[in-house]
Amino acid sequence: MGYRYIGSKDKLSDIIISEIKNINPNAEHVIDLMAGTGLFSLALKEAGFQVSALDVMTYSFHHLTVHLKLDKEPQFENINKIKGIEKYKDNELFSSSNYKTIQNYLNNLKPIQGYFYKEFSPDGSPQNTDKKRKYFTSANAEKIDAIRKAIKSLKAKKIISDIEHSLLLHDLIMATNDVANIAGTYGHYLSKFVKRAESPLQLYSSTFSSKGKLTDHNIYLGYAEEIAASLSADFCYIDPPYIKRQYAANYHILETIAREDEPEAIGLSGLRPWRDQYSNFCSKVKIRDSFDKILKNINCSDILISYSEDGLLTLEELIKFLSSYGKVIPKELEYKRFKSNDSKKGATLTEYLIHLRKY
Ligand SMILES: C[S@@+](CC[C@H](N)C(=O)[O-])C[C@H]1O[C@@H](n2cnc3c(N)ncnc32)[C@H](O)[C@@H]1O
Structure with missing residues (x-):
């Protein structure tokens, strides 16, 4: 089964990376602010970017360590000390x-x-x-x-x-x-x-992948709101939760x-x-406060946010909110649903990619 993770961007990596390159062809260092499985961070590394990746979940820290810090099998040089x-x-x-x-x-x-x-x-x-x-x-x-x-x-x-x-x-x-x-x-x-x-x-x-940039990646475990002020890069990709279901409960x-x-x-x-x-991003009441802490404090002027038509905020609400931080350009992508028991929802889902250039 491998990874089955709500909101994983594995299948959208190429599109998102070409969007990053279109927006800032000189970008070398990209932040993946809510990295989950770490597969998008891996795609960034393979595309030659330096990556700083973060998530609040500990499993994500281990996935990121494998994807960003290893380009071949480690030596395990002390295992002969294991009895038997x-x-x-x-x-x-x-x-x-x-x-x-x-x-x-x-x-x-x-x-x-x-x-x-x-x-x-x-x-x-x-x-x-x-x-x-x-x-x-x-x-x-x-x-x-x-x-x-x-x-x-x-x-x-x-x-x-x-x-x-x-x-x-x-x-x-x-x-x-x-x-x-x-x-x-x-x-x-x-x-x-x-x-x-x-x-x-x-x-x-x-x-293990030895493609792209093999050194100088950074991994953080914790809340984006708290770590954002210490991060600085040419580009920041944010893939927040978009529904009420908490990752910490779903992947306990x-x-x-x-x-x-x-x-x-x-x-x-x-x-x-x-x-x-x-995660405050799973609450319609708290999401704006958390975005505010990140957007105000992060040292990065080009920000790309993934969001979904099923999200807690509508595209119009998001654009209105983000416009107070800079110029906003939204894009829409059709995407296959993760899983749906709701017959009213179609097999595809519109995923938004919203570019914010901070003032
Ligand atoms: C949509 S998923 C990201 C999926 C990821 N792009 C991938 O391809 O696997 C959202 C992630 O945000 C993390 N998250 C939620 N709130 C957070 C916060 N305040 N700070 C850091 N990470 C957070 C969750 O743990 C989850 O892994």
Whole structure:
């Protein structure tokens, strides 16, 4: 399944990058202010830009680390310190890389009945409800528990570096997405296990891109409103949430993998306490205040904002609001919907690209 992320701009990367180049052909350094999966940041890097990328979610930090800081497999040079680890062999003759060896080690760990098993599997015993949750089969939840524990311990013992740690967490998040028993987000689990969820969880090697600009990228974890004042670049791309659904609630399980903790799992869905990552962009009342903090403080005169016809603000409202900061030029793009249960909504969606040149 890979990434399934509300609002991911993976398929629009080329169009947005050509728009950036049209607006400012001399731009070298681009900010990706709400970077999510990090795939747009990767496309910017591959197109030769220096990238400064930011998001409030921890999983995004790990994705960005892989996409912006790695152009080849890291060495994992200390893994021979792991007790009982065996060099992985692709075939009889040749040993494989340390990356493949550590993935093979993690894939074959003895399962553990830990936090994921207890809270998110049908054989568990959730702390706050009698209703067992079905996000993962019990076998996959036990595997996730074992892999999580091992990655955390390898980091604590300094056997893996920060970047290697991010890569393994990124790989575990991608593997978890492959077997999660969900319809699209982690807001709910499905009542019956779908086929995909029943296949055994498996870490696969990430691919690394050595195209474009390979150094000098920056990654930030936190609120754009708070970090904007310290950012300066030739161009800023902003892809905010446009609906009420909070990313922190919809992707709570990925956040728990990324943060390596065991938070209280609350309610039917087993949400982690997520208010510390609440986004004002999901509130019609607060969105303008947050935009104001960013637009006033960021040191960048060309700003491109993605928004959707399904968004909390209409295009007219956005244009009116943004016009007090500079000259506004909107564009409309047709886009395939992420998912819709609403029969009144068509299969395509109009996505806005709004250029603001600050006064
Ligand atoms: C539409 S998604 C971005 C998708 C991204 N362009 C991609 O291609 O994957 C919006 C992102 O904004 C992040 N976000 C929401 N409010 C934020 C804030 N105040 N500061 C930083 N990031 C925020 C969310 O965590 C989410 O990842």
